[in-house]
Amino acid sequence: MDEKYSSILKSVQKPGRYSGGEYGQTIKDLSDGRVKARFAFCFPDTYEIGMSNLGVRILYGALNREEDIWCERAYAPWADMEEKMIEHDMPLCALESGDPLSMFDIVGFTLQYEMCYTNVLQMLKLAKIPLKSADRTNDQPIIIGGGPCSYNPEPLADFFDCFSIGEGEDMLVEFTKLLIEEKAKGNFDRQEFLHYAATKIKGLYVPSLYEVTYKEDGTIGSFGPIYPDVPKRVTKRIMKDMDKAYFPDKVVMPYIETVQDRIMLEVYRGCIRGCRFCQAGMIYRPVREKTPEVLCRQAKCLYENTGYDEISLSSLSISDYTEIEKLTTKLLEWTDDKKVNLSLPSLRVDSFTKELMEKIASVRSSSLTFAPEAGTQRLRDVINKNVREEDLFRAVGVAFDAGKTTVKLYFMNGLPTETADDLLGIPKLASDVVHQFYINPNRPKGKSPQVTISVACFVPKPFTPFQWERQDTVEELTEKNEYIYQNVTDRKVRYTHHDPKTSHIECVLARGDRRLCRALEEAANRGFHFDAWDEYFDYDKWVEVFEATGIDPAFYANRQWGFDEILPWDVIDCGVSKEFFRRERDRAYGEITTPSCREKCSGCGANKLGGERTCCPQA
Amino acid sequence: MLPAGMISKENPQPIRIKFKKVGNLQYISHLDLQRTFEKVIIRSGIPAWYTMGFNPHAKMVFGLPLSVGCQSVCEYLDIRITEYMTFNEIKARLKTALTDELDVIEVYEPQMKLTDIGAARYTLTFETRGACEDLADKAKALFEKPVAMEKKGKAGVKEIDITKMIKSLDCRYDPETDRIVIDTTVSAGQAETLNPEMIVTALREQLGFLSEDILTEHYSIMREEIYNLNGEAFR
Ligand code: SF4
Numbered sequence: 048m049d050e051k052y053s054s055i056l057k058s059v060q061k062p063g064r065y066s067g068g069e070y071g072q073t074i075k076d077l078s079d080g081r082v083k084a085r086f087a088f089c090f091p092d093t094y095e096i097g098m099s100n101l102g103v104r105i106l107y108g109a110l111n112r113e114e115d116i117w118c119e120r121a122y123a124p125w126a127d128m129e130e131k132m133i134e135h136d137m138p139l140c141a142l143e144s145g146d147p148l149s150m151f152d153i154v155g156f157t158l159q160y161e162m163c164y165t166n167v168l169q170m171l172k173l174a175k176i177p178l179k180s181a182d183r184t185n186d187q188p189i190i191i192g193g194g195p196c197s198y199n200p201e202p203l204a205d206f207f208d209c210f211s212i213g214e215g216e217d218m219l220v221e222f223t224k225l226l227i228e229e230k231a232k233g234n235f236d237r238q239e240f241l242h243y244a245a246t247k248i249k250g251l252y253v254p255s256l257y258e259v260t261y262k263e264d265g266t267i268g269s270f271g272p273i274y275p276d277v278p279k280r281v282t283k284r285i286m287k288d289m290d291k292a293y294f295p296d297k298v299v300m301p302y303i304e305t306v307q308d309r310i311m312l313e314v315y316r317g318c319i320r321g322c323r324f325c326q327a328g329m330i331y332r333p334v335r336e337k338t339p340e341v342l343c344r345q346a347k348c349l350y351e352n353t354g355y356d357e358i359s360l361s362s363l364s365i366s367d368y369t370e371i372e373k374l375t376t377k378l379l380e381w382t383d384d385k386k387v388n389l390s391l392p393s394l395r396v397d398s399f400t401k402e403l404m405e406k407i408a409s410v411r412s413s414s415l416t417f418a419p420e421a422g423t424q425r426l427r428d429v430i431n432k433n434v435r436e437e438d439l440f441r442a443v444g445v446a447f448d449a450g451k452t453t454v455k456l457y458f459m460n461g462l463p464t465e466t467a468d469d470l471l472g473i474p475k476l477a478s479d480v481v482h483q484f485y486i487n488p489n490r491p492k493g494k495s496p497q498v499t500i501s502v503a504c505f506v507p508k509p510f511t512p513f514q515w516e517r518q519d520t521v522e523e524l525t526e527k528n529e530y531i532y533q534n535v536t537d538r539k540v541r542y543t544h545h546d547p548k549t550s551h552i553e554c555v556l557a558r559g560d561r562r563l564c565r566a567l568e569e570a571a572n573r574g575f576h577f578d579a580w581d582e583y584f585d586y587d588k589w590v591e592v593f594e595a596t597g598i599d600p601a602f603y604a605n606r607q608w609g610f611d612e613i614l615p616w617d618v619i620d621c622g623v624s625k626e627f628f629r630r631e632r633d634r635a636y637g638e639i640t641t642p643s644c645r646e647k648c649s650g651c652g653a654n655k656l657g658g659e660r661t662c663c664p665q666a
Numbered sequence: 667m668l669p670a671g672m673i674s675k676e677n678p679q680p681i682r683i684k685f686k687k688v689g690n691l692q693y694i695s696h697l698d699l700q701r702t703f704e705k706v707i708i709r710s711g712i713p714a715w716y717t718m719g720f721n722p723h724a725k726m727v728f729g730l731p732l733s734v735g736c737q738s739v740c741e742y743l744d745i746r747i748t749e750y751m752t753f754n755e756i757k758a759r760l761k762t763a764l765t766d767e768l769d770v771i772e773v774y775e776p777q778m779k780l781t782d783i784g785a786a787r788y789t790l791t792f793e794t795r796g797a798c799e800d801l802a803d804k805a806k807a808l809f810e811k812p813v814a815m816e817k818k819g820k821a822g823v824k825e826i827d828i829t830k831m832i833k834s835l836d837c838r839y840d841p842e843t844d845r846i847v848i849d850t851t852v853s854a855g856q857a858e859t860l861n862p863e864m865i866v867t868a869l870r871e872q873l874g875f876l877s878e879d880i881l882t883e884h885y886s887i888m889r890e891e892i893y894n895l896n897g898e899a900f901r
Contacts, residue, residue: 054884068690302694354705
């Protein structure tokens with residue numbers, strides 16, 4: 048960091064967020080001309096959250112592996128720092144070189160959740176890069192987006208020059224190399240380049256090359272490319288063989304404490320379950336596993352290069368990994384000796400066993416979390432969450448046997464077909480878990496149980512069987528929360544819930560089309576930021592922004608969408624077919640569950656993408 | 667050092683690591699530094715002695731903690747090793763596990779106890795409006811009389827005369843860099859410690875240092891050397 052900013056750094060909270068200088072960062076020499084493209088990888092939230100993202104760790108390494116690319120990092124400055132930056136006209140800079148983002152060739156944003164969109168715009172403003180793609184000149188950076196939210200990129204269409212759809216390890220490198228080639232030819236024209244790239248690079252979506260018209264009722268009338276050589280639909284990219292996919296052998300080591308301050312070992316991609324509300328379970332299909340040998344080698348190498356003493360096995364539902372037994376045994380062969388702990392971010396109730404618990408230190412030490420998601424078996428069948436009450440009771444039994452007293456249960460309200468009975472089922476299930484404690488002969492004596500229920504609001508997401516569903520209004524969700532609260536009578540049960548207002552805005556942004564850009568631009572002009580943080584999210588201000596820009600949020604959130612409507616995200620092909628989603632939606636309403644991909648293929652279409660060590664039939 | 671064959675888990679060899687913490691690392695707190703060194707010790711592969719228990723970690727004792735915003739070329743960390751390894755080898759391994767701004771200077775067998783630390787010498791450099799010889803003289807004169815300042819402690823705020831803890835203080839104007847440079851030795855250690863930031867605050871409050879523009883005016887503090895209670899260079 049430049050010396051002239053030292054007084055500013057001394058005056059903000061946690062200056063370690065901005066100072067850089069971490070062990071493991073990549074510094075390249077710009078003087079010998081070998082670096083041909085500079086890439087600023089931005090995470091639109093705090094340093095602590097951004098540094099914890101596995102995707103960023105992978106892509107940072109994958110880009111820097113290329114001699115002619117230098118990838119650096121940038122994060123959203125916290126409000127105190129942002130204020131100082133504005134006051135002193137300090138541009139947003141990358142951590143490694145301290146150079147302003149505006150002088151980079153490419154500025155990439157990873158879009159992990161909708162509520163970070165205002166931070167993206169705030170960062171562009173601080174970087175003094177024009178917000179809109181159309182206003183940028185040839186010598187300004189190309190702005191590219193990626194990550195789960197880019198599966199419906201439309202609400203950000205005006206701001207981004209392009210999006211990387213799907214897994215970026217190969218794609219971002221190809222894209223950057225193409226930019227290097229085109230810039231070397233001279234007379235670089237960004238719009239020409241974007242057009243060319245859209246025809247050359249698979250998985251690249253350039254919103255400015257598509258035209259959208261609307262019907263009188265506000266739904267989309269047509270959506271298609273302006274030029275014949277631009278793909279009508281952009282198919283996501285995947286890494287076919289995860290054993291061969293690039294995996295970083297080092298990590299940028301934060302000095303300050305971050306959210307995931309540990310080794311994250313990606314065991315497999317995708318998920319064999321088909322929970323009907325879960326976007327991640329659909330867009331990351333098909334499942335592709337790594338072998339225990341490769342995982343073990345990667346873990347050991349990371350341990351030696353980082354010094355982390357904890358390895359988190361991070362995948363969507365880790366116990367679905369076919370070789371979990373072999374992997375944990377193989378890891379424990381050396382981790383025990385080195386005093387390295389294994390931890391798990393997620394665990395399915397039906398596979399929670401004593402054996403696994405004994406191997407996993409984090410489960411040993413902390414309170415346990417299970418996600419039944421719905422209060423009755425009927426509704427769990429609707430959402431295809433294949434967890435039965437018996438499974439839950441058996442799992443908490445294991446925990447109580449081991450001396451645990453606290454259990455956390457995650458639920459959702461506002462799910463399709465939900466009735467008052469389903470809502471009542473939430474506190475009832477929690478009380479039943481309390482009861483399980485008292486009837487357990489091995490329970491810790493002299494202690495009482497504590498069961499916390501945490502209720503989130505259902506947000507219908509693109510690329511799920513529930514993508515067409517109406518979201519309950521804020522008022523309906525608030526009433527439901529209140530109803531659950533009134534029915535929590537057990538003193539051993541604690542109840543917490545999410546804010547329906549945040550979930551409403553999240554839904555609008557998740558299902559929005561490009562008309563929402565004007566609302567987001569207005570939000571940026573009004574200085575919105577950190578909307579994922581309670582202390583900065585202000586619902587009334589969002590309502591004002593929608594009013595001022597003529598956007599009806601209910602059109603996006605609280606409307607039952609037509610099955611034959613053109614969806615804003617139809618331009619993206621995530622591998623899973625719309626027919627599958629439709630079928631799954633009908634099965635949901637018929638209360639029929641769908642088996643996991645390992646039990647039986649349900650023909651979602653994702654097998655057309657290919658993949659090694661998957662459970663899909665060959666396409 | 668103990669004879670190679672005698673170093674073991676039961677009989678570990680104490681090792682002192684002298685390191686620097688400069689540049690961007692000045693913004694990292696003492697607590698974060700401790701967490702960082704836990705990982706540094708692991709990735710360096712030094713056979714460090716571990717505490718037992720539920721959450722085992724390398725046993726580390728740091729010398730004088732350094733406050734955020736202060737740089738240093740004389741930090742000390744004591745560990746113990748359970749297998750023979752030369753000081754040069756330890757130093758080389760640490761170097762690969764550290765960066766330019768947090769780097770090992772020397773590794774040796776401790777000569778003095780960390781609890782015997784009594785004083786520290788600092789250089790304070792100011793880039794402040796109106797820096798000149800005259801201002802430097804005024805700054806030096808300021809500390810020749812008692813300077814009463816509020817100090818927050820466990821028992822609330824109390825008034826102290828900071829000059830009681832200043833053992834020496836020299837101040838000059840450097841025309842080449844247009845900076846005011848203070849060279850001072852102050853109490854540091856278990857009995858009493860003067861945070862050099864107090865000197866900065868006194869200059870701010872009484873002589874208007876650094877009061878005009880946060881972008882062009884700044885200061886830096888460098889801890890140059892540590893002494894024991896007898897005033898000898900710490901080893
Ligand atoms: S193709 Fe079949 S097995 Fe593969 S992800 Fe789709 S449903 Fe599952």
